[in-house]
Each structure stands twice: as C-alpha cells, then as structure tokens.
Amino acid sequence: MPPPIALGIIGFGIMGERLLRAALAHAAESVTPVAVFDPAPEAAARLAAIAPDVRMLGSAEAVIAACECLYVATPPRLHIPLARAALAAGRAVFLEKPLATDLEEARGFVAEAEAAGARAAVNFPMASSPAVALLAEWQTALVPERLEIGVGFATWPRGWQQGAAGWLARRAEGGFTREVVSHFLFLTRRRLGPLALQEAKATYPAGDGAETALRARLTAGGVPVTLTGGVGTTAKDDHNTWVLNGAIRLRDWSFAEKLGADGAWAAPPDAMPNEKMRPLVLQRQLAGVAAMTRGEAHHLATLREALEVQEMVEAMLATA
Structure with a gap:
C-alpha cells in the first residue's frame, strides 16, 4: 500500500476542523495532516487541543510548501487564489465549494486547470455517500420522469454555522x-445529466442579506426538476428531500428511502443519520483525495462539475 498523502489545510473553521478530525480518526491510511494555517487567534489553540502533532504555520505559503495536497476551507473569495498558488507549486488541491464569488473567475480558473491537467477536485461529499450509492442502485429499475428537491431551515445560517455568519448570512458569498x-x-447532475434552468425566483430581505426563499424549474438530462427552498419553513435546523418519480428519495442527507405499497417511506434497517454516516463519507472522500493526488482515477467531484453547479446556482440567485 502506498504511504499516506501529506495533507495541508488552510482555513480551520467548521469544515477544516471536520476534515482534520476525519483524517485523524478514520483515514490514516489515505492522508496524514501535516500543517494548518488560519489567521484567527483562537484557531491555534483549537488545533493544539485536537491534534498537538499537527503544526499551525504562519502563512498559507508555508502550508503549501509543507504538503502534497492542499485542502482549501476558507471563505469563497480565497478559494481560487489559494488553489492557483498550490497548483503553481506542484501540489494537488481539494477545494470547498463554490469555486469563487465571481463566475468569470471560476470559468477562467477551470479552463486553466483543465488545460494544465491539474490534480484538483471539489468537496461534494455526496460523491462518497453510501445512501447515494444505494439510490443509484435503485434508480436502475426506473425510467426517470420527474424530480422534486426541497430544502428548509429553521434559521440561516444553521445553528452550528453561526460562527461563520459574517459571510454565510450575506448575499455576496453566503446563502443556502x-x-x-x-x-x-451536484447529485442531480451526476444521477440525471446536464442541468438547464427554465425559470427561478429568489427572495431577498432588505440590505445585503442572503436569500430567504427560492423556487425554480429546471431540467437535468431532459428530466423536469422542481426546486423549493426557504428559511423559517421547518422547525428543524436543516431538512431536505431529493425525490425521483415519487418512488425513491434521499432525505436529510443520509436516508435512502423507497415508497412502499402502503404509502409510507422506508429506509433499509442499517440506515443511519447524517452525524453517524459523515465519518464514513469523509473517509471515502479522503481516499479519493489520496488517489487524486497520486494522479490515479478517483470518484470526487471535478472542477468542471463544480463549475456547472455554480453556474446554475448563480443563475438562480440572479432572479430576484
């Protein structure tokens, strides 16, 4: 078995810490976290408490120099500058989404990276989800006819994201x-085909706040898709469904369910909530990161897939 990949992390907020913990607890055979950079004063203390053997370095450049693959978990405006710096240094890159806050910048970056054969991927965990794999298996018995996507939130940002509300709650970079x-x-593009927007309506509050509601119609590989989302529409922190043909669905991130003859949705007996499934998903994501860094085939979201998703997102958000 090849040695684990040396992983650097820039951005030690929720996502950076989550990936670090997964790497240490579940993916030691794939990656070894070697260095972190985050300018927030409390980040170094949190890192020392979690992983005293992982160094908090003084700059992004130092982390890039220390690693084989860079994980970028900063606010979106920094994603492409950091990715470009890492790729220029010969490193692989694993990015959080969205690629950028500006679509033209994202398009230019993806074109550059593809032309150079860059080793780069984007962190869409559904690429590694056992529940999504089960949906794909069930889908083989269906001819896709329609898809309904619904997302709802008690508040935005979600309770566990309040520390990042400074940008997540703002229209420029944030929003559900x-x-x-x-x-x-991303899931829809992978399961059904290319996305095309038919119509959309985003609702915004006064000021620079992020959207509070969204309705859209689109197609995916020619299949009609309806999408609804809103803040204050559920008592749950986060509730979502992805329903194909009214027959199979993904619910709350991790439950693959079938509609039974009795009209009730049912999941397999080994189904688990997202907080329990997440370590397994991240373990598989990090195995993909190691393969990508070595130049091997992998299942992670490509830059092109992430760009197509971002183009659809920004088109919908521009319909206020």
Whole structure:
C-alpha cells in the first residue's frame, strides 16, 4: 500500500476542523495532516487541543510548501487564489465549494486547470455517500420522469454555522443556495445529466442579506426538476428531500428511502443519520483525495462539475 498523502489545510473553521478530525480518526491510511494555517487567534489553540502533532504555520505559503495536497476551507473569495498558488507549486488541491464569488473567475480558473491537467477536485461529499450509492442502485429499475428537491431551515445560517455568519448570512458569498442547494444540484447532475434552468425566483430581505426563499424549474438530462427552498419553513435546523418519480428519495442527507405499497417511506434497517454516516463519507472522500493526488482515477467531484453547479446556482440567485 502506498504511504499516506501529506495533507495541508488552510482555513480551520467548521469544515477544516471536520476534515482534520476525519483524517485523524478514520483515514490514516489515505492522508496524514501535516500543517494548518488560519489567521484567527483562537484557531491555534483549537488545533493544539485536537491534534498537538499537527503544526499551525504562519502563512498559507508555508502550508503549501509543507504538503502534497492542499485542502482549501476558507471563505469563497480565497478559494481560487489559494488553489492557483498550490497548483503553481506542484501540489494537488481539494477545494470547498463554490469555486469563487465571481463566475468569470471560476470559468477562467477551470479552463486553466483543465488545460494544465491539474490534480484538483471539489468537496461534494455526496460523491462518497453510501445512501447515494444505494439510490443509484435503485434508480436502475426506473425510467426517470420527474424530480422534486426541497430544502428548509429553521434559521440561516444553521445553528452550528453561526460562527461563520459574517459571510454565510450575506448575499455576496453566503446563502443556502450556494451552501446547501449546490449539493443537490451536484447529485442531480451526476444521477440525471446536464442541468438547464427554465425559470427561478429568489427572495431577498432588505440590505445585503442572503436569500430567504427560492423556487425554480429546471431540467437535468431532459428530466423536469422542481426546486423549493426557504428559511423559517421547518422547525428543524436543516431538512431536505431529493425525490425521483415519487418512488425513491434521499432525505436529510443520509436516508435512502423507497415508497412502499402502503404509502409510507422506508429506509433499509442499517440506515443511519447524517452525524453517524459523515465519518464514513469523509473517509471515502479522503481516499479519493489520496488517489487524486497520486494522479490515479478517483470518484470526487471535478472542477468542471463544480463549475456547472455554480453556474446554475448563480443563475438562480440572479432572479430576484
């Protein structure tokens, strides 16, 4: 077995910490976290408490120099500058979405990276989800006819994201469409085919706040798709469904369910909630990161897939 990949992390917020913990606890055979950079004063203390053997370095450049693959978990405006720096240094890159806050910048970056044969992928965890794999198995018995996607939130940002509300709650970089709907668009693109927007309506509050509601019609590989989302529409922190033909669905990120003859949705007996499935998903994601870094075939979301998702997201958000 090849040695684990040296992984650097820039951005030690929720996602950076989550991936680090997964790497240490579940993916030691795939990656070894070697260095982190985050300018927030409390980040170093959190890292020391979680992983005292992983160094907090003084700059992004130092982390890039120390690693084989860079994980970028910063606010979106920094994704492409950091990715470009890492690729220029000969490193592989694993990016959070969206690729950028500007579509033209994202398009230019993807074109450059593809032309150079860059080793780069984007963190859409549904690429590694056992529940999604089960849906794909069930889908072989169906001819896709229609898809309904619904997302709802008690508040935005979600309770566990309040520390990042400074950008997640703002129209420029945040909002549930970029943060959550994008995952379901990725899933839809993978399962059904290319996306095309028919119509959409985003609702915004006064000021620079992120969207509070979204309705859209689109197609995926020619299949009609309806999408609804809203804040204050559920008592849950986060509730979502992806329903194909009214017959199979993904619910709340991790439950693959079939509609029974009795009209009730049922999941397999070994189904588990997202908080329990997440470590397995991240373990598989990190195995993909190791393969991608070595130049091997992998199942992770490509830059092109992430760009197509972002183009759809920004088109919907521009319909206020």
